[in-house]
Structures are given as C-alpha cells and as structure tokens.
Amino acid sequence: MYDVVISGAGPAGSKCAEILAKSGFKVALIEKDANWRKPCGGAVNSRIFKYYPQLRKLNFHRINKMTIYSADYHKFGYKWKEARDYSINVDRLEFDNVLRNIAVDAGAELFDKNISYDFVIKNNQKIGVKTKSSSGIQEYRAKIIVIADGMSSKLAIKSGFKKKWKIEDIMLAKSMIMEGENNIDKDTISLFFKPFKGYGWLFPLEENKFNIGFGTMGEDNLKYNLNQIHNEFINDPNIKKFIPKSNFKKIWEGAYPIPGLGVSEKSLYGDNIMFIGDTAGFVNPISGEGICPSIASGKAAAETAINALESDEISAQSLRNYKLHPTIRKIARSYKLTLSLLDFCFENEGQNFSKMCKMAESDDNFRESIVNMFLFSKAPPKDFILKLNSEN
Ligand SMILES: Cc1cc2nc3c(=O)[nH]c(=O)nc-3n(C[C@H](O)[C@H](O)[C@H](O)COP(=O)(O)OP(=O)(O)OC[C@H]3O[C@@H](n4cnc5c(N)ncnc54)[C@H](O)[C@@H]3O)c2cc1C
Helix, strand or coil: CCEEEECCCCHHHHHHHHHHCCCCEEEEEEEECCCCCCCCCCEEEHHHHHHHHHHHHHCCECEEEEEEEECCCCCEEECCCCCCEEEEEECCCHHHHHHHHHHHHHCCCCCCCEEEEEEEEEEEEEEEEEEEECCCEEEEEEEECCCCCHHHCHHHHHCCCCCCCCCEEEEEEEEEEECCCCCCCCCCCEEHHHHHHHEEEEEECCEEEEEEEEEECHHHHHHHHHHHHHHHHHHCCHHHHHCCCCEEEEEEEEEEEEEECCHHHHHECCEEECCCCCHHCCCCCCCCCCCHHHHHHHHHHHHHHHHHHCCCCCCCCCCCHHHHHHHHHHHHHHHHHHHHHHHHHHCCCHHHHHHHHHHHHHCHHHHHHHHHHHCCCCCCCCHHHHHHHHHH
C-alpha cells in the first residue's frame, strides 16, 4: 500500500512525487514510457531554477532574448541578460528523465512501461490505479491518487471529473527537431503570430540543432491542417532567412494537443484524488507555456497531500486546499485574464496583434508585460488592457 500513487511521470508528476518522497511518504510513480519524447518546443523559463536549482549545473541551452513577430512580420525584441535570470531550451526526452531521476533519488518508486487505464475500486471508493505492463495487469493501491498523465489521460475521463476535450477547447501543436547550418540567433527564441489563431516558433538548441513548430487554437484547429501549415511555415520565405539551406536532417517530429481554456477549476480534486499539469489545464492559453505551471501544480498538490496524510483526512473537503493553494489561485487568475485577451489578439486578421507589437517597440512597460504574459504566464496589469483599449 502506497501513500500516494501518481499516474504520469511528466514534469508535473515527477515534481509531485519528489516532494512527497522527500517528506518520507511512500510514492508509486507510474509511467507509460520513459523513452517517449513529449512533443514540445522545450522552452523553459527561468522559474525552473526555483523548482530545480540543480539544473543550473547541467548544460541545457541558455536563452536570454525573445523576438515576437506579428502576422505582417512587424517584430519587437526583448533582451533580459543582466535584468533577469536566463531561461533554457531543452530536449524533452532528456529533460523529463532528469526530473524523473530526481524524484527517484528522493525515494519515489518509478514503474516504467506501465499504462494506467482504470481505478481499483472498493466499496464505491477509488483505492488505487490499475496498469497494463508486459508482465500483465498490476494494481497500485494508495491513500491518495494523483492524475498527471497529460492530455491523453484515460483516468481523468474514468474518474467522472473530466469530459473528453472538445477540439475547439484545445491547441494542436507540432514540433520538429532539426539539425543543420542555420542563421538562428543562439540566444533568442522567436514566435511568429498569424492572422488566424495560430503561431509558429523557432527555438535554438545546442550545436546546429533547432526546434521548429506550429500550433493552432480554438475553432481554427478545424480550419487548418496542422501538418500542412507546419510545412508551409518551414518553407515561408521569412523563415527561410533563418534556415536558408535545404540539407537539414530531421531528428524527430511529433504532434500533440495542449489544453486551451486555462485551469479547470471545477475539477481539480475530489475524495482522495487530485489532477495536476496538463490534465488539469495548467497551460498558458495564448503561448502554450506549460512546463513550469505544471511543475507548480505538482508542488501544490504534494503540499496539500502531505497535510492531508498527516492529519489522516483525505476527503474532498481536505483536498480542496489544493484549489485554494495561493500558487494555484494565482495561475488560475492569470490564465483567466490571458484567455480574455485571446480573441482580441487574433481579431482583425492579426491587426490587433500587430498594433500590440508596435506599441511594445516604443513602450518598455508594455513590452515587459507582453514578454511576462508569453514567457512567464504572468497576468497583464490593468494599465496594459487600458492602453490596448485606448489604441482601438
Ligand atoms: C507541440 C507542443 C509544444 C509545446 N511547447 C512548450 C514549450 O516550449 N514550453 C512549455 O513550457 N510548454 C510547452 N508545451 C506544453 C508542455 O509540453 C506541457 O504543458 C507539459 O509537458 C505538461 O506537463 P505534464 O507533466 O502535465 O504532462 P506531460 O508532459 O504530458 O506528461 C505526462 C506523462 O504521463 C505519461 N502518460 C500518459 N498516459 C499515461 C498512462 N495511461 N499511464 C501512465 N503514464 C502515462 C506520459 O508518457 C508523460 O510522461 C508544448 C506542448 C506541445 C504539445
């Protein structure tokens, strides 16, 4: 019998497992496949060092500039060298395994190649997780169950707390890791917004590698074919300037959905169960930045579970403290505001976004707010909205 079973050893699950194990609790961390590379741009902001100071010692590719382009290729740049800590660009296969190993070193038991597919039920109560592995069906019983297995979570649906995602409530994104001679500034991540709900990205990695991707959002998921639009993006003359050669080696590609509505506040917890990370909507609804917010949710859930286990009170009433956790409230509030700007940004075939870029060029505070919103999932301040409205 475990204290906590966590389904999914992505960033959210690994952080949750690590904190619980460090506090002496018996944790089972279930993972479908530690050799799976999560489709991702891999841009991780500097907040990561708050959660994982030890990552500074590893050689992840450092970033300290960002350029945002509007649909008409109006751009503004932002450099934060000296002003704030560096961010990193990572390969998710390596990154996720680093975080998993940290959880294991803290004492969590990792069960790889286990696909969780249902709950163990006794007296109408969820008392564990059932998995399929090469050695058959396994059961991991625990006092508290944490669902951290991302957008494809079977358990989230089985739990009755979540419905299947609707296509207009998600982002669809495809990323590709390529290698070859290029003109990409090694310190800079670039985002290219479109006249519809979508944007492309170009993120440098070490040596001659880079991550190039495209995502669509909301109702525009239905209007655009992701593979086709990703291909068009790579071959766009404005992008070709960065990658002019044709002899690129494609190292890897993958596509995956991203939650697009912000934190699902109504279904974050129940009797002895909590939902964290992508499963629970911890992703910035405009930029798709979800690694640090997912880790933050994993930490908040672990802290809630520790209090619940110590007081032997694991009911929904006790786990409500997860939803009320200051970090969770802050992220949920910030995403609500960000989401309210989404339609505005993409209205008028991208003209509004273009105006935002122009304002950002001449107004330092405004520029800082946009970068905070995209890269650090910080809610825009009130005067940001006022300034935008006064321009329209
Ligand atoms: C194309 C794309 C680009 C992105 N780019 C960025 C970016 O640049 N920066 C950023 O911050 N965010 C980005 N994101 C979002 C980011 O990937 C997620 O928000 C983040 O990975 C969420 O972490 P998580 O732990 O909640 O879920 P995940 O990372 O999805 O982890 C879930 C884990 O559960 C496992 N799992 C799944 N099903 C089961 C099962 N049945 N049983 C057991 N285990 C299971 C998976 O193998 C995985 O390890 C991007 C997303 C996509 C799709």
